[in-house]
Amino acid sequence: MKESRNINQANGNALINAADISRHYTMADGTVQALSNVSLTVNVGEFIAITGPSGGGKSTVAKLIARFWDVTSGEITVGGVNVKDMPLDYLPLQQGYHSPVEASQ
Secondary structure (H helix, E strand, O other): OOOOOOOOOOOOOOOEEEEEEEEEEEEEEEEEEEEEEEEEEEEEOOOOOOOOOOOHHHHHHHHOOOOOOOOOOEEEOOOEEEHHHHHOOHHHHHHHOOOOOOOOO
16 A cells, blocks of 8 residues: 655655666667766755756656656655655646746847
8 A cells, every 4th residue: 555645744854855866768779868876855845946957857857756757766755755655646746847938039
């Protein structure tokens, strides 16, 4: 049976904890390492922004936390519960995502 509880009742202060996560995928011409050994902690009450160059893994991190994809290695917990133990439709509703749009000139 999957564990169910309010994710706002996090263990300690860590609401989201990504521990040594990696993600790769296979294409026709080989395996692509999209993210390699990333760790991240977001404490209760914090808002974060993930910034970096194009192709740096920002969207990959957000999609892994929301469990659009599973990690290849490592573990992501939300409120102390592994995201793999949560219903698939629950996590995307808990996450805000903003992608910047270039202003037309």
